[in-house]
Amino acid sequence: MRIIYLDNAASTWPKPAGVKEAMAEVIDHYAANPGRGGHALSKRAGKTLFQTRAQLSRLFGIKNPNNLFFFLNATQALNQAIKGYLQAGDHVISTTIEHNAVRRPLEYMRRTKNVEITYIAPREDQLFYAEDFRQAVQANTRLIVVSHASNLTGLILPVEEIGKIAREHSIPLLVDASQTAGILPIDVESMNIDMLAFPGHKGLYGPQGTGGLYINDSLELEPLIHGGTGSQSESVDQPQKRPERFESGTVNTVGLAGLLAGANFVLERGVEEIHKHEWTLARMTMEGLSQLSGIKMYGPGLDIERVGVVSFNIEGIDATEVSFILDQQYGIATRAGYHCTPLAHQTVGTDKEGAVRVSFGIFNTEQDVRDLLQAVKEIKEAFHF
Numbered sequence: 450m451r452i453i454y455l456d457n458a459a460s461t462w463p464k465p466a467g468v469k470e471a472m473a474e475v476i477d478h479y480a481a482n483p484g485r486g487g488h489a490l491s492k493r494a495g496k497t498l499f500q501t502r503a504q505l506s507r508l509f510g511i512k513n514p515n516n517l518f519f520f521l522n523a524t525q526a527l528n529q530a531i532k533g534y535l536q537a538g539d540h541v542i543s544t545t546i547e548h549n550a551v552r553r554p555l556e557y558m559r560r561t562k563n564v565e566i567t568y569i570a571p572r573e574d575q576l577f578y579a580e581d582f583r584q585a586v587q588a589n590t591r592l593i594v595v596s597h598a599s600n601l602t603g604l605i606l607p608v609e610e611i612g613k614i615a616r617e618h619s620i621p622l623l624v625d626a627s628q629t630a631g632i633l634p635i636d637v638e639s640m641n642i643d644m645l646a647f648p649g650h651k652g653l654y655g656p657q658g659t660g661g662l663y664i665n666d667s668l669e670l671e672p673l674i675h676g677g678t679g680s681q682s683e684s685v686d687q688p689q690k691r692p693e694r695f696e697s698g699t700v701n702t703v704g705l706a707g708l709l710a711g712a713n714f715v716l717e718r719g720v721e722e723i724h725k726h727e728w729t730l731a732r733m734t735m736e737g738l739s740q741l742s743g744i745k746m747y748g749p750g751l752d753i754e755r756v757g758v759v760s761f762n763i764e765g766i767d768a769t770e771v772s773f774i775l776d777q778q779y780g781i782a783t784r785a786g787y788h789c790t791p792l793a794h795q796t797v798g799t800d801k802e803g804a805v806r807v808s809f810g811i812f813n814t815e816q817d818v819r820d821l822l823q824a825v826k827e828i829k830e831a832f833h834f
């Protein structure tokens with residue numbers, strides 16, 4: 450059976466040509482420890498890391514690649530940003546569509562450090578307005594944390610406008626780009642983004658076990674992890690120098706070589722083309738589903754541009770069951786349940802039932818969408834309505 454992979458919001462698959470080869474090249478020819486030895490193989494591994502930092506910096510408009518730090522995923526990057534920056538008694542503004550990778554560290558800081566949190570909700574039209582962030586600013590507001598796009602509905606947040614408000618009030622802005630890195634244009638300078646957390650295994654087409662965090666030069670954060678950095682080894686303190694300050698222990702050179710190949714692919718294709726393709730497929734899906742009776746979709750109207758994520762339910766059939774049948778009978782990989790974002794499910798009213806999520810990548814086709822729509826129609830009919 451042909452597999453139709455529609456779970457790209459979790460991890461993209463397949464990967465572009467070159468990713469596997471770049472990883473095999475490390476294993477076969479230079480899997481030495483980067484930055485730890487003066488020998489040729491260690492230097493070659495170090496060069497791969499530098500190139501990965503440089504290409505990602507190009508993609509995100511980061512001036513100094515040493516302000517970009519590697520982590521194993523977006524969750525670790527977000528934990529570093531949130532726990533490393535917030536202090537007791539601070540106030541933070543976030544949103545009601547955040548993933549648990551943002552919400553849980555925030556709630557942990559509330560419990561342990563008395564951090565105050567304001568979650569901004571979308572208005573009645575289901576859209577977010579930057580003005581609502583301005584209204585929420587308090588004297589002790591020290592951080593604004595927002596997802597660039599929802600992993601449940603694909604809704605894109607007005608990050609640029611939120612960035613302007615953050616800058617006016619001198620409040621740093623942390624953006625969770627898990628659903629947009631490699632998909633939407635991101636320029637940390639012009640968008641006033643002070644910290645940017647991103648996974649390597651989604652829209653950047655790298656392997657799992659890769660991700661990163663950009664931290665603006667002027668921000669001081671406590672490192673979450675202390676240890677060997679291959680530099681200033683005589684000191685008992687973590688070096689101030691970047692990137693070592695936030696990168697203790699051996700990094701994932703094999704994975705990062707794959708991420709470099711993925712980032713090169715994205716830079717060659719261009720995020721505009723990638724987004725256009727994914728949005729075309731998402732809109733086609735929504736239009737097709739809206740023509741079937743008994744289907745409920747979530748998020749704003751069809752005319753509002755989103756990333757390639759669509760969530761829906763078939764009335765009277767459990768989301769998990771729909772996803773299971775799609776997988777077992779049709780070879781269509783989707784994701785059902787709460788997508789690690791119970792807050793967003795509460796926001797769209799699916800906190801009891803969850804939803805089926807389909808999410809597109811650059812390698813999906815219009816035929817994939819037609820096959821999905823046909824499968825949904827058949828499942829619906831098999832349940833007699």
Ligand SMILES: Cc1ncc(COP(=O)(O)O)c(C=O)c1O
Pocket residue numbers: 458459521522523524525548550551596598599600625627628647648649660
């Ligand atoms: C919006 C959002 N934030 C954070 C994450 C966590 O990403 P990772 O799995 O790389 O830690 C995800 C993953 O699904 C996500 O969609």
